[in-house]
Amino acid sequence: MLYVVGLGLSDETDITVKGLEAVKNSERIYLEAYTSILTVGKEKLEDYYGKPVVIADREMVESESDVILENADKVDVSFLVVGDPYGVTNTFVSSRATTHTDLVIRARELGIPVQVIHNASIMNAVGACGLQLYNFGQTISIVFFTETWRPDSFYDRIKENKDLGLHTLCLLDIKVKEQSIENMARGRKIYEPPRYMTINQAVEQLLEIEENRSEGVCGSNRLAIGCARIGTQTQQIVAGTLSELEHVDFGGPLHSLVLIGNRMHEMEAQFIRDYAINPDTFDAIVKDHYHA
Amino acid sequence: MLYVVGLGLSDETDITVKGLEAVKNSERIYLEAYTSILTVGKEKLEDYYGKPVVIADREMVESESDVILENADKVDVSFLVVGDPYGVTNTFVSSRATTHTDLVIRARELGIPVQVIHNASIMNAVGACGLQLYNFGQTISIVFFTETWRPDSFYDRIKENKDLGLHTLCLLDIKVKEQSIENMARGRKIYEPPRYMTINQAVEQLLEIEENRSEGVCGSNRLAIGCARIGTQTQQIVAGTLSELEHVDFGGPLHSLVLIGNRMHEMEAQFIRDYAINPDTFDAIVKDHYHA
Numbered sequence: 001m002l003y004v005v006g007l008g009l010s011d012e013t014d015i016t017v018k019g020l021e022a023v024k025n026s027e028r029i030y031l032e033a034y035t036s037i038l039t040v041g042k043e044k045l046e047d048y049y050g051k052p053v054v055i056a057d058r059e060m061v062e063s064e065s066d067v068i069l070e071n072a073d074k075v076d077v078s079f080l081v082v083g084d085p086y087g088v089t090n091t092f093v094s095s096r097a098t099t100h101t102d103l104v105i106r107a108r109e110l111g112i113p114v115q116v117i118h119n120a121s122i123m124n125a126v127g128a129c130g131l132q133l134y135n136f137g138q139t140i141s142i143v144f145f146t147e148t149w150r151p152d153s154f155y156d157r158i159k160e161n162k163d164l165g166l167h168t169l170c171l172l173d174i175k176v177k178e179q180s181i182e183n184m185a186r187g188r189k190i191y192e193p194p195r196y197m198t199i200n201q202a203v204e205q206l207l208e209i210e211e212n213r214s215e216g217v218c219g220s221n222r223l224a225i226g227c228a229r230i231g232t233q234t235q236q237i238v239a240g241t242l243s244e245l246e247h248v249d250f251g252g253p254l255h256s257l258v259l260i261g262n263r264m265h266e267m268e269a270q271f272i273r274d275y276a277i278n279p280d281t282f283d284a285i286v287k288d289h290y291h292a
Numbered sequence: 293m294l295y296v297v298g299l300g301l302s303d304e305t306d307i308t309v310k311g312l313e314a315v316k317n318s319e320r321i322y323l324e325a326y327t328s329i330l331t332v333g334k335e336k337l338e339d340y341y342g343k344p345v346v347i348a349d350r351e352m353v354e355s356e357s358d359v360i361l362e363n364a365d366k367v368d369v370s371f372l373v374v375g376d377p378y379g380v381t382n383t384f385v386s387s388r389a390t391t392h393t394d395l396v397i398r399a400r401e402l403g404i405p406v407q408v409i410h411n412a413s414i415m416n417a418v419g420a421c422g423l424q425l426y427n428f429g430q431t432i433s434i435v436f437f438t439e440t441w442r443p444d445s446f447y448d449r450i451k452e453n454k455d456l457g458l459h460t461l462c463l464l465d466i467k468v469k470e471q472s473i474e475n476m477a478r479g480r481k482i483y484e485p486p487r488y489m490t491i492n493q494a495v496e497q498l499l500e501i502e503e504n505r506s507e508g509v510c511g512s513n514r515l516a517i518g519c520a521r522i523g524t525q526t527q528q529i530v531a532g533t534l535s536e537l538e539h540v541d542f543g544g545p546l547h548s549l550v551l552i553g554n555r556m557h558e559m560e561a562q563f564i565r566d567y568a569i570n571p572d573t574f575d576a577i578v579k580d581h582y583h584a
Contacts, residue, residue, distance in 0.1 A: 009410060013310040016300060016411070020309060084412055086419025101422070101563060108566075116420060118301060118412035118523045119308070120376055123425060125410045127378025130393070133415060134433070138458055139426045160456050166430055231410045271393060274400075 006119025009231030012048040026078040030056040036082035087121025130271035137161030165263030172197035196253035199226040240277040298411025301523030318370040322348040328374035379413025422563035429453030457555030464489035488545035491518040532569040
């Protein structure tokens, strides 16, 4: 059996009892470690499970899935995923969903039974910010700008949500085990330190895109909620305009950002007001631009 | 401390290790039992926790929250919620989100610390059907029609999603501990047996609304995916047109329904094809109406 086990959002104890049992019965355990992170590392998980854990990087999951699946028709193998296996977390969502789905499809082809053990994902846990989940439109991902690549297609998605008055959950990029262009060109397997996009960086990029596109989608006065380390003990939630949030220190990863749509209910506004950097600004903007 | 603990989607072992620890340390345990269900009942949970569990119905949560919160500044109290505390599940979403948020707000007012322990929700677990979560628009709820009340405002939400090519997750109504009008009028506390909307009923209602509104939002040829008991051992996923799904037997609760938007990727279509009642019809409709 291949178990695809969600680990939840915080530490080793966020696994479900069912998930832990599957892991303990598995002959091999892989940890997908390039689309999200827990607050604890591989060693802590190994202690907790009493078993070795193999880090599965993107290369391994994408090109060596048969190594992961080897023998899984006879013994149990666990593939661990931070958050929920089918959820998206703070990274480039399509590749995450794709590689996990690919693994399941490959297992199916090989006649290996698969059991998915679900867990929390940022996509439901973000409800902690006070916005109601059924008022969210499509989720988007913001990737790190480089000198030459400054993608902004998600701007159109945010606009679609905004035109309907819906909130947008923005998941922020993660770069793990990336090579510099130079090292890649020279075939050197030297990797850059991991990078996690901060709310500040995301806001900066959004404001830059707004300046270029000027369609009034994410200007400096738009209300948003910065959500750091949701589901962990040090969770931090701050509401304010984008320009206010650009300079708030949210501490360590993972960060995500919610752009508030103007269908916001009065009850949502009331709950979120407690998180506002500046409750007066918040009230004034809500009064002028929101239905609440 | 008030612990608000998500129980996940299936049975008693879907609680997280962290959640189970909180429950075991709690002096009182309440189970919110009117917006969703597990595959196991209160007795099984009591056996598993080794403690009594009090069923909290809507009335209790809404009007007697201070009973739940009593003393919670000194002792630990757990409030258990099927799925994720902030997720929405197969019921009238706004009331679920509202009452849980109200409880947290009330605890805050009383100076009681609150810890939310997240878990899987249908909103992320629905990814099991093969559609990618970032292609979903807003989630809607379909409530039971009565003779005199046939609400269809969600039709506009589905249309908004459809116009953008996005998928719509439809959560289906649950009626637990409802009184008949006669019993209510006579003040008799006699309750009707619980009712869980089936995919067949949801489709029937959607087709009726489409007939009245005729805006081409959910006609008999629209592709959809019926999802029954997602996250459980008996999970059942069937794709087809609405008229095909109207007569599929999906077995026991809980059911939900996904309307497929026409931004569906080729990869999504490929995965879902395996669930199609009639792969040829499915392919033909995808070819004509979807971008895949």
